[in-house]
Amino acid sequence: MSVPVILDFCASCGVLLPSGGGLEENPWCSNCAISTKNRGARIQGEFSEPEAARLLRINFGD
Secondary structure (H helix, E strand, O other): OOOOEEEEEEOOOOOEOOOOOOOOOOOEOOOOOOEOOOHHHEEEEEEOHHHHHHHHHHHHOO
16 A cells, blocks of 8 residues: 655645745745745645646646
């Protein structure tokens, strides 16, 4: 059984955040421009490895 992958989404608009989103190097949502540095500004979702890879590929390319 595969280990679930946790992805972060913007709590304001729901867009998928890149890895490290909300951290020092990238504290803003690329869609609605709110700061995602605060944990309350991010929602986490748990996905299977294939589904997480598909979502990342759709949103950020290869």
